[in-house]
Amino acid sequence: MLVGKTADGLVINLLNYSKDEVERLRKKLFFCPSCGSSLILKNGAVIRAHFAHKNSTECSSFSEGETEEHLLGKSLIASWCESDGIAYELEAYLPELQQRPDVLLEGKYAIEFQCSFLSAKRMEERTNNYLQHGYQVIWLLGRRFFMKEKITNVHRLFLNRNTKLGVYLWELDVDQSGIRLLYHIEQLSFLPEVFYSQKYWQKEQDSLLAVLAYPERAKLFLQRRYDLLPLYQKQRQVIQKNLAAKTPSFLKEQEQLYLLGTNFSVLHPIFFLPPVNCSLGDLSGLYWRVKCWCHLADSRTIGYKHLLNQLLTEKNRIPITSRPIEQEEWQEMLYSWLNILVKFNYISVEKGHIHCLKMLAIVIDEPSREVFLEKMMRNKTYISRLPKQI
Structure with missing residues (x-):
């Protein structure tokens, strides 16, 4: 997690601090904005600076063992928002949902960057909870789940569908600082082959809001034989x-x-x-x-x-x-x-x-x-x- 609270309620976003500044912050006490438990501020040489719960806890918003890729993905979306002048909140706690999207854009777009396995039940609960409270949720998959030669059960959880793009799926590539959209995804009955077209956008070259709105605005005329x-x-x-x-x-x-x-x-x-x-x-x-x-x-x-x-x-x-x-x-x-x-x-x-x-x-x-x-x-x-x- 990249956001913690001090004892006097000050919210600290680690993206706003250099490595040396983070090191000086380690003298302070920090608490989880969701469950209120004590946090440890980690500032190692391999994984970027982040908070972790001091003791094992049943926090409803965060799970332990956050990967470097997940931290970088949240950082990428946040910096993309800053470049575009988009209002955003990192790890915004939504008390009426008891959920915390990785990034909340303009108070209505809940961005979830999925780098680890999530049960179908939990994914459906989280998605429905967002939708029932008026949020639009966009799931971005990490490199572990990038589409390769076949559609897996994990992919099936995150598939979207509309008439403009057919079946589509979002991927966030932190190594290339971009978002990939796979669309017109098709699989043949009884056969492992999967077919799709793709479109790629890069940070600081494309508007993030325009990218995320593409499925509803696309004007494509394609055919596959x-x-x-x-x-x-x-x-x-x-x-x-x-x-x-x-x-x-x-x-x-x-x-x-x-x-x-x-x-x-x-x-x-x-x-x-x-x-x-x-x-x-x-x-x-x-x-x-x-x-x-x-x-x-x-x-x-x-x-x-x-x-x-x-x-x-x-x-x-x-x-x-x-x-x-x-x-x-x-x-x-x-x-x-x-x-x-x-x-x-x-x-x-x-x-x-x-x-x-x-x-x-x-x-x-x-x-x-x-x-x-x-x-x-x-x-x-x-x-x-x-x-x-x-």
Whole structure:
């Protein structure tokens, strides 16, 4: 922590002091602004000057063992604010929340720099607490969690989504003194590959408030193409390999498909489309696509909103991922799936109503599979676009 209080209530921000000045401050007594416990002022040669609780304590705002990267990250955001003339408060204690963001900008933007593991429950509690009290929270990930070759469960906690950028994620790079935004993040079902675009801003070259507002102001027109047949063939190989190895997640999905009267081997190839896992969840989405088609087949004609509401009503019984799926995500998933059904002439959509044009067999034999794969060759690409349509 970089902020402490003296015995007479004076707030000391260590960013405002040189190393020699900090050394002279060590003669004073300091206390935690949140819990009131005694603090130690550390001024070592490796990690920048900071406060730590003198004794082990259950402080609601601070945890011990703060890393050098975390201290540098808070310092970077604070100095960026000073360069831009932005009002900010370092480690501002918010008593009505009993929380302390790393940096509070203009009294309303709570910046959290995450360098260590945080449970899904705790992250959700902190985020909801900010939002319920009118604060906008922005989570920046440290180098330990920089996106590399795949999306992890940690990444899933901090993913954001809107129609302008699709799925996006913030990273704070203290080594380069900049903020990185990964957007249009997509993962392929059953495959480890992750695709994304990125944008980078550097301190003293870009306005921090403009950077943080970018997701709402972006005007991008992008598209990414996926070849359907090679991806489907690769997915089949991965599925067979993991079923043979008895990989738990694949066995779980197989069990869910059995409940619907099908399985990986005989399921119609169209249910593997689009190849992108729209929810970025732990599971592929096969189950809910089959459930969605069952609703369509039973109704023959159904209103789009009615179908969406049916899926939302059943969402707690439709396994996709361990984290909650928001309504906007369901809309995007449904929109993408309906586009596939339109592309292959199984449905038409007119004035908000969906009409089944022909029946779709959930279980398919090998000759019929080959016929459909020929159609897949003719309709060979899937295009993912920004801005997203839902």
